[in-house]
Amino acid sequence: MAQRYWNEKIEKMELAEMRKLQSERLVAQVKHVWDNVPYYRKKMEEKGVTPDDIKSIDDLHKLPFLSKADLRDSYPYGMLAAPLSDCVRIQSTSGTTGKRVVSFYTQNDVDLWEDCVARAITAAGGTKEDVVQVAYGYGLFTGGAGLHGGSHKVGCLTLPMSSGNTERQIQFMMDLKATILCCTPSYAAYIGETLQEMGYKPEDIPLKAGIFGAEPWTQAMREQIEATLGIKAYDIYGLTETSGPGVAFECEEQSGMHINEDNFIAEIIDPDTGEVLPEGSKGELVFTSITKEAFPLLRYRTRDICILSRGKCSCGRTLVKMTKPMGRSDDMLIIKGVNVFPSQIEEVLIKDFKAAPNYQIVVDRVGTTDTFEIKVEISDDMFSDTIKDISTLEKKIGADIQQILGIRAKISLVEPKSIPRSEGKAVRVIDKRKLV
Amino acid sequence: MTVKQLSVFVENRPGRLSAVTEALASAGINIRAVSIADTKDFGIMRIIVNDTDKAIAALKENGFIASAANVIAVIADDKPGSMASIMKILYNANISVEYMYAAFLNREKGSACLILRVDNNENAVEALKDADCTLISEKELSEI
Numbered sequence: 001m002a003q004r005y006w007n008e009k010i011e012k013m014e015l016a017e018m019r020k021l022q023s024e025r026l027v028a029q030v031k032h033v034w035d036n037v038p039y040y041r042k043k044m045e046e047k048g049v050t051p052d053d054i055k056s057i058d059d060l061h062k063l064p065f066l067s068k069a070d071l072r073d074s075y076p077y078g079m080l081a082a083p084l085s086d087c088v089r090i091q092s093t094s095g096t097t098g099k100r101v102v103s104f105y106t107q108n109d110v111d112l113w114e115d116c117v118a119r120a121i122t123a124a125g126g127t128k129e130d131v132v133q134v135a136y137g138y139g140l141f142t143g144g145a146g147l148h149g150g151s152h153k154v155g156c157l158t159l160p161m162s163s164g165n166t167e168r169q170i171q172f173m174m175d176l177k178a179t180i181l182c183c184t185p186s187y188a189a190y191i192g193e194t195l196q197e198m199g200y201k202p203e204d205i206p207l208k209a210g211i212f213g214a215e216p217w218t219q220a221m222r223e224q225i226e227a228t229l230g231i232k233a234y235d236i237y238g239l240t241e242t243s244g245p246g247v248a249f250e251c252e253e254q255s256g257m258h259i260n261e262d263n264f265i266a267e268i269i270d271p272d273t274g275e276v277l278p279e280g281s282k283g284e285l286v287f288t289s290i291t292k293e294a295f296p297l298l299r300y301r302t303r304d305i306c307i308l309s310r311g312k313c314s315c316g317r318t319l320v321k322m323t324k325p326m327g328r329s330d331d332m333l334i335i336k337g338v339n340v341f342p343s344q345i346e347e348v349l350i351k352d353f354k355a356a357p358n359y360q361i362v363v364d365r366v367g368t369t370d371t372f373e374i375k376v377e378i379s380d381d382m383f384s385d386t387i388k389d390i391s392t393l394e395k396k397i398g399a400d401i402q403q404i405l406g407i408r409a410k411i412s413l414v415e416p417k418s419i420p421r422s423e424g425k426a427v428r429v430i431d432k433r434k435l436v
Numbered sequence: 437m438t439v440k441q442l443s444v445f446v447e448n449r450p451g452r453l454s455a456v457t458e459a460l461a462s463a464g465i466n467i468r469a470v471s472i473a474d475t476k477d478f479g480i481m482r483i484i485v486n487d488t489d490k491a492i493a494a495l496k497e498n499g500f501i502a503s504a505a506n507v508i509a510v511i512a513d514d515k516p517g518s519m520a521s522i523m524k525i526l527y528n529a530n531i532s533v534e535y536m537y538a539a540f541l542n543r544e545k546g547s548a549c550l551i552l553r554v555d556n557n558e559n560a561v562e563a564l565k566d567a568d569c570t571l572i573s574e575k576e577l578s579e580i
């Protein structure tokens with residue numbers, strides 16, 4: 001495939017030039033926030049920092065952090081840095097009241113966001129000849145709006161499907177020859193499963209690529225989706241707080257996501273001390289939006305744990321790469337005192353047991369002890385007509401998971417389709433301890 | 437001479453056996469024999485039907501995991517000692533029985549039908565035939 005870039009100048013910019021651009025934009029952005037966001041100005045004053053102290057990207061570490069709690073405190077207008085009359089859009093997370101993040105956009109913010117997504121679509125091989133099926137939810141969720149806008153920008157024929165109604169998704173996909181599918185990875189897996197059940201083989205499906213994000217997924221799940229749909233599956237990253245999907249995107253190397261550094265400065269910090277860590281360290285990802293007008297978050301703590309690297313990428317892009325988040329501190333479960341990420345369990349199930357990516361983790365507390373159960377849908381490969389074989393399999397899965405996590409889980413094989421399918425983000429964890 | 441047996445994975449929760457049998461009934465399948473092996477959380481329902489392929493298709497369509505295996509259907513006289521003699525024939529032929537159950541296949545009064553899952557079908561069939569036992573074939577089964 002020919003190397004193609006949406007914005008070659010930016011995507012292949014030399015580091016020194018990029019840092020110069022980032023510095024200029026950062027200095028202006030800090031001033032913009034200081035002048036327009038009293039909430040953040042107060043935080044800066046408390047730390048004894050003024051815009052005069054921020055002369056380049058090297059001074060970024062002097063600025064205070066923002067966290068989800070700050071967004072809660074300042075809901076809904078506290079972080080707004082542009083007059084409401086200049087705003088043209090809001091998007092929001094699905095969190096319940098108090099946890100919900102509402103983000104504002106000027107027309108320029110929307111344009112820059114769509115430009116970022118256009119880079120992602122181009123990196124996945126998309127051109128104006130492509131038919132892009134957007135099966136992310138439309139509405140307040142940034143998934144549908146982001147990919148829709150990016151697809152328009154590239155000039156693709158855009159199918160604004162939204163999520164759900166899988167039969168109709170497949171009908172449009174086949175009839176209108178969709179070549180790029182955009183949705184959550186769990187919905188992509190479900191669409192693949194449905195196509196397989198309908199008797200379609202990967203080569204019958206017109207898709208060539210998929211751009212999947214908005215929830216954590218493993219390499220094993222990627223391989224499974226690629227095999228079922230006969231595509232290359234690309235990861236895309238973003239948060240409502242920073243605009244939406246498109247903050248970072250994968251190229252054909254599929255080994256980490258290039259961050260759109262001309263719009264977002266990324267840092268990795270020690271989540272406990274807040275100290276900035278050197279390149280290559282594993283830590284919490286922090287973003288500073290340097291081009292957003294309406295909702296410019298400075299040093300926003302994402303809770304995502306990952307590694308940044310500037311190693312040379314075969315695609316020719318110089319943009320820094322982030323690894324797939326190794327787990328969000330929000331997704332992490334503490335079971336019997338041990339940190340558990342659902343992605344660790346998914347990796348074992350798909351890789352070692354060829355399980356379809358349909359599983360659910362159920363945590364509860366009996367007395368003072370946590371109970372930990374993993375429900376896994378049984379597949380044809382796993383089934384045997386003797387109880388002994390199935391029990392052995394359950395024990396084997398249990399042993400492998402115990403080896404990875406260090407704690408024992410009860411493995412329950414369940415009937416196919418008994419775990420509810422998701423058309424958006426999959427419900428991987430049911431933590432009944434929280435209900436008490 | 438063996439017959440096909442269907443095995444279906446069934447979770448231990450209300451309504452599941454009903455769902456399996458309903459799926460078979462809607463496809464017009466007649467159940468000839470049934471047995472359930474179960475644990476605390478799940479069971480394996482083993483069934484002999486009049487049309488195995490159609491039954492598997494019907495179950496898969498309804499989202500069940502099912503597979504087929506060859507088992508032996510042998511006629512035993514309905515009197516003391518007849519089962520013991522069948523077991524003895526197999527034991528002498530060095531065949532181990534993994535499980536067995538009875539079928540609703542009384543072709544004539546005074547006889548019963550046993551379904552046997554053994555470790556070696558070929559040797560078991562030979563031993564039973566040598567001892568003049570009556571076996572039921574797949575074809576006969578579909579005609580009963």
Ligand SMILES: [Zn+2]
Binds near residue numbers: 258
């Ligand atoms: Zn690259």
